[in-house]
Amino acid sequence: MADVIDTANDQADYFLQVALDRRPRPVVGIASSEYCADCDEPIPVLRQHTIEGCQTCVSCQALRERRR
16 A cells, blocks of 8 residues: 555656746846946946846947957
């Protein structure tokens, strides 16, 4: 009788693990800077929220990309 109970518990654990693996996980993002790392000017709030983890203003980012 214990074998049937053990099997049922193993199945329940398996299905619980499958359900946990499929659940949506919260997205933890990298915070954007409030001020540009290159020129120290404030980064607009819209850019901070749109570009996750941005460290530079639009102008300085464009300069960085041109240098590459």
